[in-house]
Amino acid sequence: MAIGASSSCSIGLIPFSCPSAGSRKSLRLRHGAQLGSSYSAEESPRRLLRISADSTQKARFIARRKESVSVRQLQRPLLEYMSLPASQYSVLDAERIERVDENTFRCYVYRIKFFAFEVCPVLLVRVEEQPTGCCIRLLSCKLEGSPMVAAQNDKFDASMVNHISCESNQNNSLVQQLTSDTVIEVSIEIPFAFSAIPVQAIESTGAQVLEQILRIMLPRFMAQLVKDYQAWASGDTSRQALGTGEI
Secondary structure, X not given: OEOOOOOOOOOOOOXXXXXXXXXXXXXXXXXXXXXXXXXXXXXXXXXXXXXXXOOOOEEEEEEEEEEEEEEEOOOOOHHHHHOOOHHHOEXXXXXXXXXXXXXXXXXXXXXEXXXXXXXXEEEEEEEEEEOOEEEEEEEEEEEEEOHHHHHHHXXXXXEEEEEEEEOHHHOOOOEEEEEEEEEEEEEEEOOHHHOOOOHHHXXXXXXXXXXXXXXXXXXXXXXXXXXXXXXXXXXXOOOOOOOOOOO
């Protein structure tokens, strides 16, 4: 088997007192004018400040793709290959993937363009072995690129799950289906530089970027997976990486 490339806050105000109702009203009106607000004299400045502090906008991107490929079984069955422990996995592409430990890998995703910025995500993933394949889960994601891109690392959450499997009920068939089912989800605070862009436009662009990554990478990953199976089934125990880092 092999692996290839998923607050709120409030502001408290110091209490104050005024000697008369008239002066309290005057102070409220002056305070409202300073804030540039048009609320009535009876509305609380505390409430307006809390709303302003909680107004950070977020965008959410989701993409899913399912890729299947027909594999002709050789001397050793595909199901046996899919049942290998993670310690025997080939990294497929030594330029893009490195092994951290037996079940953990670091993946350097190709540079992608998001509006005027170039982003290079670095993924840390864990492989969970399953009866007919494995599940690859995202542990963490770090963005590399310009200073503005790197500044977003503490302002987003990402998740990814990739289920890779073959049909166990077709183990005796000469041709089997190998399937990768991937879901990626990203939630990010919208940077100030993008605040003038509608949230829907940012989410649409983000989803298109994720979908493009899956469209390009999954077929390549599946093709490398088949080649690795063929090498393993024919008795090649070297498990050399197959990729060159090029997309």
